[in-house]
Amino acid sequence: xxxxFAACSCxxxxxxxxxxxxxxxxxxxxxxxxxxPLLFAxxxxxxxxxxxxxxxxxxxDNGGNILEFFLTPATICLAIPLYKQFELLRKNAGAVLAGCxxxxxxxxxxxxxxxxxxxxxxxxxxxxxxxxxxTAIGKGLSEELGGFPAITMATIMLTGLxxxxxxxxxxxxxxxxxxxxxxxxxxxxxxxxxxxxxVEMGEVQGAASSLAIVVTGLLTVLAxxxxxxLT
Amino acid sequence: xxxxxxxxxxxxxxFLAEILKFFLPLPIPAxxxxxxxxxxxxxxxxxKLEQVEHVGGLLLxxxxxxxxxxxxxxxxxxxxxxxxxxxxxxxGFVGTSVVMLVTGRVSQALIRRRKxxx
Numbered sequence: 001x002x003x004x005f006a007a008c009s010c011x012x013x014x015x016x017x018x019x020x021x022x023x024x025x026x027x028x029x030x031x032x033x034x035x036x037p038l039l040f041a042x043x044x045x046x047x048x049x050x051x052x053x054x055x056x057x058x059x060x061d062n063g064g065n066i067l068e069f070f071l072t073p074a075t076i077c078l079a080i081p082l083y084k085q086f087e088l089l090r091k092n093a094g095a096v097l098a099g100c101x102x103x104x105x106x107x108x109x110x111x112x113x114x115x116x117x118x119x120x121x122x123x124x125x126x127x128x129x130x131x132x133x134x135t136a137i138g139k140g141l142s143e144e145l146g147g148f149p150a151i152t153m154a155t156i157m158l159t160g161l162x163x164x165x166x167x168x169x170x171x172x173x174x175x176x177x178x179x180x181x182x183x184x185x186x187x188x189x190x191x192x193x194x195x196x197x198x199v200e201m202g203e204v205q206g207a208a209s210s211l212a213i214v215v216t217g218l219l220t221v222l223a224x225x226x227x228x229x230l231t
Numbered sequence: 232x233x234x235x236x237x238x239x240x241x242x243x244x245x246f247l248a249e250i251l252k253f254f255l256p257l258p259i260p261a262x263x264x265x266x267x268x269x270x271x272x273x274x275x276x277x278x279k280l281e282q283v284e285h286v287g288g289l290l291l292x293x294x295x296x297x298x299x300x301x302x303x304x305x306x307x308x309x310x311x312x313x314x315x316x317x318x319x320x321x322x323g324f325v326g327t328s329v330v331m332l333v334t335g336r337v338s339q340a341l342i343r344r345r346k347x348x349x
Contacts, residue, residue, distance in 0.1 A: 016296065045299065072260075073244075073245045074294050075260075076244055076245055076269050082270055099337045106330050107326060118315075132326075132330060140259070140260075150307065153301075153304065157304070162323055163327055170332075178339045181342060185330075192294070
């Protein structure tokens, strides 16, 4: 099976986009958001690769990389909602900064708790520090501080996936109803993947979440080296 | 042709961001350089919203799909992941929820206090 896939240049693209669209079709049919497209596509692709013994690299080289290529320009375009909502964000600069800083502090404390609770080895603990920020910053930071970049990547993806899937219900449960706060909470906790969901929730949420990615990324780059000393 | 025009502008900003990253290699991805750059270009009026709005909107709409390959890549680190599964899962689910709660409630309290003063 995997030889056939390896020979098809569109295999990964079709598998990813096809399962993603399938999930959207199911949602449309049922009239409810029962099947998150990103989660569904991840499980469908991962499941099929494992079941057929196909290497991830085959999936990536045959079309998966095309999707990933567009991620950089798409992330850059987060500047558009940011620009449109700038006045609102500027007026609430204090809340933006304090919210992001509180979130980063909570995350760092969580990592320290894991370190103490599981007596983690240093490199494993360091790999968790950049978990809430965008993959490219997180991977670089993990390398720089002496963590396992691949583990950091996997943790970041899990975080983003969880944020993108669960954010709307979690925020409702937590009683966070201000649109601006919803966006900040999503961007600070689950970076660009969560932000992709925030954009769907509304323009204010999308803009706040985009800004939170930048602010949280910078705060984490500053704080992580200090917390890395604890090992 | 409008779309092609916008696509070229976005590609140009992406290219500029990558050049910037090459000369200023901080542990920050080119996409964040680009985000700040596009924001500055829009804010200073060098670029108009109409020049990037449609293709930009399309890219933003497709963003979850673009994350699928990165998300599937967990398959490549399954072995190492098994050695620290519990802390990773706790931080992934509980940690993420706690950060969401803290950031959401702290900023909401501040926003409401400011609104109350007005």
